[in-house]
Amino acid sequence: MLIAGLMFPALFALILLGLPIAFSLTIVAVGAGLAAFGSVAFNQLYGSFYSASTNFILSAIPMFILMGALLERSGIAERLFRVMNLWLSRLPGGLALATIAMGAIFAAAAGVVGAVEVMIGMMAIPAMQKARYGNTLIAGTICAGGSLGTMIPPSVIAVMYASLAQMSVGKLLAGMMLPGLLMVVLFLAYIFIHGLLYPAKPDDDDPVEEPVELAEKLRLTATVLLPVVLLIVAVLGSILAGIASPTEAAAVGAAGAIVLCIVNQRFSIAMLRESLAITVRISAMILLIVAAGTMFMGAFAANGGARLIREVIDGAGLGPTGMIVFFLAVVFILGFVLDWTANVLICVPLFTPFIRAAGIDPVWFATLVLIVIQTGYLTPPMASSIFYLKSIAPPNMTYGQMCRGVLPFILLQVLTLLLVVAFPALATWLPDRIVGF
């Protein structure tokens, strides 16, 4: 158990030395794996690598990234944001508001965080920079918007959580709906106020935008905005109508993006190949972290990591409140290094018996855990959201700006958490009313 405890400091040290995250995870997993398994450690590590390589849930990631890459490379995203800017330029923080809204919409479709962030980031960052939004606001908006996949149904994380905790998937999805909406509203309100206080200032040498007449505005909207809205409707609608499962809907989105490029006469083989290259590069980066995280988790568990946590709970004699705080802290800390799949796999079975024994409402507790997972995903210095953003960020966006950018959104998530703590009905009221056929 000593080794399990040492794995985290070792990992932090390697990451701070500047080694890639995936390789830092691998090195620590190998060290701890050798301690737990001796000569067969590599068979075990390969098994973890294999588990991650055969995880169907991850299939949505390349498809959503390709969708974003195609829309960006073809110039459709740029035109889309230009049209949105025509309507939203007077609205403080208009493009950032639109980006969060898009994040929420695709969160509903994807349910896999990371993929949505990369997809939206590729489209929105150039547009927002062009409109002279600050890098911190851009970074925060992309990370926060892209992380909403945890909280907005049908979230794959929630489905997995419910299954592990032996609770109703439908009730949990319904329970998260109001807190998820609340979070979106808080994000929007913050960006709006931020936009009022610090409006985007065009540079002197920016070309002056000609005022566009209403007829032209409407024409552009119909030709540029509408097709993209149709694409979104196709993705979301195919899930809601029972035509496609959430993963299949990602394929609908990617194929729809290709069609959109062809219809807009923006399609070329070169453009497709560039988009595919970006897709493979970013997918490989994300999935190698997931695979290495799975190796890390196996070594952590084999060295008695779960027992370590359990013994702390038993030893500390915590009351219900203390226990909830401790559990959320564990989820938060594991979230620094583990991707959500690994985090949920380790934590949920560990906590569930204690939660049940203490008579705590499982939907309410699950909602808290999911909010914390999403917060962990956002919180520097080790934040998956920032790793992913780094993979698509332009050179002039610094790590410091990203960390400062997510800060307000972290606070808003903590606020959401506190509101759900203070008013459990936010999570428990809806499930009893809407679940059923």
Add this chain to the structure above:
Amino acid sequence: GAQAQEVTWRVPTSVPEGSPFYVNFLERFADNVGLLTDGAVEIQPFGAGILVPALQVYDGVKDGIVEAGHSTPSYLVNQDPVNAIFAGFPGGMGPEAYSTWIFEEGGKEKLAEIRAEEGLKSLVVGIGSSEIMAHANKPIKSAADLKGLKYRTSGPWAEVMRDYFDAVPTVVPPGEIYTLLERKGVDAIEWGPPSGNLPEGFHEAAPYIVVPGVHQPTFLWEVVVKQETWDALDEALRAKIEAAAELTTLQSLVHFYDQDMKAMETLRASKAEVIELDAAFQKELSDAGRDWIKKTAEAQKAEGKPRMAEILEGYFAYEDRWAEQSGYLIRNEK
């Protein structure tokens, strides 16, 4: 024991920690082993995918990654169909008859023989009750209702549904079953026994619940240990672990019955309608399943592998005797 032998086994299973199979089978086994060996043997259970890939528990033991593993012959049916007999198959024996066959008629010895060829010691750890045949968006009452039915299922039942009833077996990954059923992307799904399905909330997603589980009348899980690891234990410990396995299997079956009855009570009280198939249709389904497995065994025989046919013959003889004689048993049916 005067001289306590210290043995620790890391035992991964194929289902996530906390699921009914994990708690009822593997955790119970760990407790019973600790109890009967006075703590000389410690079983450390691990959920699916933590130490070895969920479906490769058998390989993990063979490769020596873990000392023992807990899984079901279901996952080996594709490699060798003889496993279907032990995994439970459509038209096969229900839990009462099957567990009696396993323990009294040499079923578990046959399974042990097969595993021994792979260098594994097999301990039966867990026999389950019948599954729910379907949570469905359309009522299923006769063979006609199965035609064209998009039905999430797997294994032998998928083949029976397709080949005998023109249903359309559909592959849906576990995380997407609920969503697809609720949105009517599939017409029907089967998953597990009532107490396993209840927490998944399928009865909230689809209006019909079809029973009984002729597709999966029972199921079996086993703990496998590498033969040399097993042989290294002293004789007294081996006997105690065998006893713990049998105790666990019997206790967990009774526990499953109890949990399932309570789950059925809840399911019947829910908005979903429970459809109990009539005897004639049940027989039609069961006969198709028996025909499927007989044909499979014949095909194996033709390939020079007569064992499946031999075991199956004994199995069916036992099932027939049970069917003919069990009328004396009081089952408290309504």
Add this chain to the structure above:
Amino acid sequence: MKRAVLAVADRISASLNIVAQAMVLILIASMLYEVVARYVFGAPTLWAFDIAYMSTGVLFVLGAAQALREDAHVRIDFLSSRLPKRVRGAIDGLAFLVVLFPVFVWLASIAGQRAWRAWMTGEVEHVSPWAPLMWPFYSALAIGLCALALQLFAEGLRALTDPRDDDSCKIET
């Protein structure tokens, strides 16, 4: 000698990357076909799910080496960027050459053994009703891990002998 090693590693990574790109299209096509087959024809496939998870696995494993070549594996460099470039190069070089290269060679050899065993025993998918043979998928994983090991060797050499001075993870978008 060194240049030859680097060139071979780079060439292999680039070729596998093309296969990985094809996997993205196969993934999308299989999922779309499944939607159409199930919803329009009422006849879902037994293979789309297997193809989907396998192509995802293959695309990321085969793409990992090229991603390393392009330094796309994300790192946090706000501390290390303050170190002299020789020191940074030494950290990367030692980690890649001395630790990660042998680790991935070992993983690749296990992957190779699994592929060989699957070939010899005719292993098929455990639960899929389609029950495809598994050795092609296992082989792809083994090849990807080999390429990643080789590229780790190459990047380790580069980091030691010719450390890059710019901030890392700059990808043109």
